[in-house]
Structures are given as structure tokens and as C-alpha cells.
Amino acid sequence: MIDADGYFGARVAEHYDDPSSHAFQADVIASTVDFLAELAGGGRALELAVGTGRIALPLAQRGVPVHGIELSRAMLARLRAKPGGEAIAVTIGDMAATTVDTKAQGPFPLVYLVYNTIMNLTTQEAQVACFRNAAEQLAPGGSFVVEVMIPELRKLPAGQNIVHFHTSPTKWAYTVYDVTTQAAPCHYITVTPDGRGEHREVPFRYVWPAELDLMAQLAGLRLRERWEGWTRKPFAQDSAQHVSVWEKPIS
Numbered sequence: 336m337i338d339a340d341g342y343f344g345a346r347v348a349e350h351y352d353d354p355s356s357h358a359f360q361a362d363v364i365a366s367t368v369d370f371l372a373e374l375a376g377g378g379r380a381l382e383l384a385v386g387t388g389r390i391a392l393p394l395a396q397r398g399v400p401v402h403g404i405e406l407s408r409a410m411l412a413r414l415r416a417k418p419g420g421e422a423i424a425v426t427i428g429d430m431a432a433t434t435v436d437t438k439a440q441g442p443f444p445l446v447y448l449v450y451n452t453i454m455n456l457t458t459q460e461a462q463v464a465c466f467r468n469a470a471e472q473l474a475p476g477g478s479f480v481v482e483v484m485i486p487e488l489r490k491l492p493a494g495q496n497i498v499h500f501h502t503s504p505t506k507w508a509y510t511v512y513d514v515t516t517q518a519a520p521c522h523y524i525t526v527t528p529d530g531r532g533e534h535r536e537v538p539f540r541y542v543w544p545a546e547l548d549l550m551a552q553l554a555g556l557r558l559r560e561r562w563e564g565w566t567r568k569p570f571a572q573d574s575a576q577h578v579s580v581w582e583k584p585i586s
């Protein structure tokens with residue numbers, strides 16, 4: 336299941352762009368792009384884990400030149416096949432370690448990592464390295480934006496460690512929480528059209544807002560804004576996710 340493309344190989348990439356899923360709704364994409372375009376302030380943006388260009392393509396259409404870093408060639412092939420996909424420069428590599436050559440055009444005023452993808456880095460060390468890598472490629476005064484869910488530990492009754500997040504006649508999906516390591520692998524069980532069952536497990540590491548702030552601090556960044564979502568609803572006790580913006584100080 337895992338190869339050089341990580342957990343987003345050809346089979347996953349083929350079904351990634353799902354127009355019925357929440358992340359692909361026009362209003363979700365529009366509010367994300369509005370938020371990011373404003374922060375780019377007329378400059379360039381770097382998307383860590385750019386995927387199939389769900390956000391990079393409409394952001395580029397808004398006039399923000401986007402450079403991507405991406406591990407999976409299969410996901411990149413999907414981006415390339417879309418109108419405008421050839422125009423997005425992408426560097427293949429691990430977002431925790433890969434840098435883009437900024438000699439000619441200078442560092443980025445905006446680096447962003449959306450759709451819970453910080454959790455695809457499954458150790459604290461890798462998540463810290465990702466913050467350092469983002470900070471290194473940011474211009475002074477620039478913004479690093481992360482969109483990620485709040486860990487769903489409050490949904491766990493005492494003694495249990497599983498949260499279901501999808502149940503239908505042909506698909507079940509659940510997260511198994513380990514509070515000792517912050518591992519939170521997701522399991523997907525699907526009944527195929529010929530009646531067989533398939534199981535797929537994808538590892539994740541959950542991370543709290545305060546821990547992200549500490550990672551930012553280690554990388555020399557400081558929190559500027561935290562919202563519940565892209566429309567700038569205030570972040571609150573019951574928020575299920577957050578969009579956080581850390582800035583690289585000017586001096």
C-alpha cells in the first residue's frame with residue numbers, strides 16, 4: 336500500500352478529487368483562496384503538500400503564483416492533467432526537508448499547509464522540522480498558515496480509543512487514538528462492488544494548537560491569528576478545527 340508516493344499512490348490519487356466531499360465545495364475553496372490571496376499580498380505562495388492542486392490551481396487563477404512541494408508523483412500527475420496544472424511549479428520531496436530555490440525570486444511572503452496535512456507527518460520531530468522548513472523559506476513579515484482539525488479526544492468515552500467518522504452500508508472509517516504517542520491512524524474498510532472487503536490504514540499524528548505554537552516558536556515564528564475556519568469565525572472551545580497564521584518577525 337505504501338511506496339515512493341507515500342500513502343497517496345495511484346489508486347488514492349485516482350479518487351482524490353471527489354466533487355461530493357466537503358473540501359471540494361465551491362464555497363469552501365472560495366473562502367480558502369480569499370484568505371490566502373489576501374495574505375500573499377500580491378506576492379508568491381508556497382504550498383506544502385500541494386496534492387492535485389485543489390487550492391493551488393484556483394489560487395493561481397486569482398493571480399498568486401504558486402510553487403508546490405509534494406511527495407507523490409501520482410498526485411502531481413493529477414495536478415498536471417488539469418487546466419493550468421502545467422503552470423504550477425512543483426518540487427518533489429518531503430515537506431519537512433525540501434527547499435525551493437529562492438535565489439532568483441526571493442523568499443515567499445506566504446507558505447501554507449492545509450487540509451490536516453501536518454498530521455501526515457507522524458512524529459513530533461518531523462512536524463517541528465516542517466515548521467523550521469516553512470520558516471526558512473518565508474520572507475520577513477511573511478505568514479505560515481496551517482489548517483488542521485482539533486483532536487477528537489473529547490468524543491472518547493472512558494476506556495475507549497476509537498472515534499468513528501464515517502459509517503455507510505459500504506464504507507466504515509475510524510480513528511484509533513493513542514494518547515501516549517499522539518498516533519491517530521485512520522482505518523478505512525470498504526465493501527467493493529463484487530462484495531469483498533478491503534482494509535486500508537493511514538498513519539497520522541494528532542497535534543494541539545498549543546503544541547503547534549511551540550513548534551512555531553522553535554522555528555522563530557509567532558502567532559498572529561487563529562480562526563475556526565477560512566471565513567474568520569472566532570476560534571472557540573467547541574471549534575472542530577482551526578486556521579492559524581504565524582508570522583516571521585521582520586527583524
Ligand SMILES: C[S@@+](CC[C@H](N)C(=O)[O-])C[C@H]1O[C@@H](n2cnc3c(N)ncnc32)[C@H](O)[C@@H]1O
Pocket residue numbers: 340341342343383384385386387388389390404405406407410428429430431449450452455456
Ligand atoms: C490530504 S492531501 C492534501 C492535498 C492538498 N494540499 C489539498 O488541500 O487538497 C495530502 C497530501 O500530502 C502529501 N504528503 C503527505 N506527506 C507528505 C510529505 N511528507 N511531504 C510532501 N507531501 C506529503 C500527499 O502526497 C498528499 O498529496
